[in-house]
Amino acid sequence: MFELRDGFGRKIEYLRISVTDRCDFRCFYCIPKGYKGFSQPESWLTLDELERLVRLFSELGVSKMRITGGEPLIRPDLPDMIRRFGALPMLEDLSLSTNASRLTEYASLLKEAGVGRINVSLDSLDHAVFYKITQGDLDRVIEGLMAAKAAGLHPIKINMVVMKGLNDHEIIDMVDFCIKHDFTLRFIETMPVGATGKSATDYFLDLQEVKDDLAKRFKLEPAKMKGAGPADYVRVRGTNLRIGFITPMSQHFCDTCNRVRLSVEGTLYLCLGQHDTVELRPLMRSGASDDEIKQALQDAIELKPKKHEFQSQPDNLVRIMSITGG
Ligand code: SAM
Ligand code: SF4
Numbered sequence: 110m111f112e113l114r115d116g117f118g119r120k121i122e123y124l125r126i127s128v129t130d131r132c133d134f135r136c137f138y139c140i141p142k143g144y145k146g147f148s149q150p151e152s153w154l155t156l157d158e159l160e161r162l163v164r165l166f167s168e169l170g171v172s173k174m175r176i177t178g179g180e181p182l183i184r185p186d187l188p189d190m191i192r193r194f195g196a197l198p199m200l201e202d203l204s205l206s207t208n209a210s211r212l213t214e215y216a217s218l219l220k221e222a223g224v225g226r227i228n229v230s231l232d233s234l235d236h237a238v239f240y241k242i243t244q245g246d247l248d249r250v251i252e253g254l255m256a257a258k259a260a261g262l263h264p265i266k267i268n269m270v271v272m273k274g275l276n277d278h279e280i281i282d283m284v285d286f287c288i289k290h291d292f293t294l295r296f297i298e299t300m301p302v303g304a305t306g307k308s309a310t311d312y313f314l315d316l317q318e319v320k321d322d323l324a325k326r327f328k329l330e331p332a333k334m335k336g337a338g339p340a341d342y343v344r345v346r347g348t349n350l351r352i353g354f355i356t357p358m359s360q361h362f363c364d365t366c367n368r369v370r371l372s373v374e375g376t377l378y379l380c381l382g383q384h385d386t387v388e389l390r391p392l393m394r395s396g397a398s399d400d401e402i403k404q405a406l407q408d409a410i411e412l413k414p415k416k417h418e419f420q421s422q423p424d425n426l427v428r429i430m431s432i433t434g435g
Contacts, residue, residue: 112170113406115413123368124171126159127434128190129179130373134208134245136230138270138299138312139430146429152374156186158393160193162371165402167199175228177206177434179373188218195223204228206268206435210245212253216260228266228295229254233276234286242275258290266293266353271319272312280319281326288350295340295353300382300430316354323352339365357381363416369409370433377406378433379413387412 113121130148132140154162163174174194181187195203204226205219212229219227231250233239239247257265267287271277280296287294296319301310320343323329328346339362340353356362363380370378375390387409392402 111168111403113410115410117413117415119364119366119413120170121367121369121410121413122171123173123175124163124166125175125177125368125370125434126163127178127370127372127432128159128176128181128187129153129184130429130432131183132178132180132208132431133183133210134180134243136232136243136270138242138272139435141429144429148372148374148432152390154373154375154390154393156190156193158375158390159190160197161399162375162389162393162402163194163200164197165399165406167197169403169406172199172201173204174200174202175204175206175434179431179434180208180210181205182207182211182215187215188222191219191222191224202226206230207253208243208245209250209253209257211249213249213256216253216256216262219257220260220262224262226264226266227257227262228268229257230268230270231283232270232272233279234282235276235279238276238279242272254290254292258292264293265290266295268295268297270297270299271314271316272299273314275312277314277319280323284323284327284345284350284352287352288345288348291349293334293351293353295355297355298358300357313358315359316356317359320354361416366413369413372432372434377409379409380416381433382416383414385412385414 115121191203194200203224205224206228209229232242236247239245254265269283283294296316298316299310299313329343330346332342332344332351334342334351334353340355342351342353344351370381372378375388375393377387377389379385392405
């Protein structure tokens with residue numbers, strides 16, 4: 110059985126693919142205001158190239174993939190892509206992250222095409238706050254979420270980036286909303302990535318505080334969740350709600366990191382918080398055989414750094430989250 114291990118013995122079994130760096134929203138912590146540096150179509154991997162890479166990764170033991178972006182649902186060929194990835198025999202788990210703005214049109218297609226789980230970003234239930242953060246339309250997102258539920262996509266995880274003084278007053282509303290609709294809720298700490306890093310850290314809130322506050326109102330029990338990754342989960346007693354806390358800043362989880370990220374241009378990002386990357390597009394277009402590409406992937410994984418340095422060097426990176434895929 111093939112497997113990818115990095116220089117620190119960590120098994121790499123999870124690939125996140127940013128299938129476009131573009132988005133119909135402009136979350137201020139993700140894409141900087143007025144950003145014009147989006148990649149151009151001529152540098153995008155073709156669907157055939159993406160599928161080949163995904164297959165080769167899966168043959169090396171990477172059995173979990175998440176399609177993300179940018180906003181993946183703005184790609185017109187997304188259903189075809191998911192069908193093709195979903196048909197790869199070694200791939201066990203295919204999931205999607207979306208802002209849900211187009212989920213109403215896509216929910217049934219995604220279900221039919223084999224997407225197991227979806228994560229939906231939802232930072233606020235208040236129209237004005239939602240618009241301030243995302244410049245998007247909250248009604249379309251809620252409609253999209255309801256369509257996903259009706260199509261039978263399960264579990265649906267809501268990702269809320271919690272920001273002090275901006276949306277932290279909505280935590281209980283979000284808990285109630287997720288109990289009502291049988292969604293899983295995940296709170297995320299803001300990370301200082303991209304040129305927007307500073308504005309994101311200005312709103313930073315340690316999620317331990319959120320957990321402590323919730324524990325005063327609800328009985329929280331430790332919980333397990335399939336595909337939990339770095340999230341630490343609790344269950345709200347007396348309900349089906351599970352809440353995950355993703356704390357890249359206050360408690361980093363680099364020791365158990367099992368993932369790498371691929372951009373639409375074929376750049377392999379070995380760590381969200383470091384500069385280490387490997388360009389796969391030239392290799393894909395060099396006529397390399399499957400074995401040669403697999404060897405290159407193994408060599409690349411060896412370079413995965415030990416940990417991010419968001420705390421000690423918050424200005425280290427000027428990288429846009431929609432390129433690396435969060
Ligand atoms: N457009 C999709 C969405 O919003 O879910 C997928 C891509 S988005 C880059 C993936 C995740 O990254 C989202 O949950 C978003 O909240 C998160 N994200 C983006 N920038 C972030 C930052 N600076 N700190 C923490 N999370 C961030
Ligand atoms: Fe778009 Fe998602 Fe980034 Fe928001 S977080 S700008 S929805 S890619």
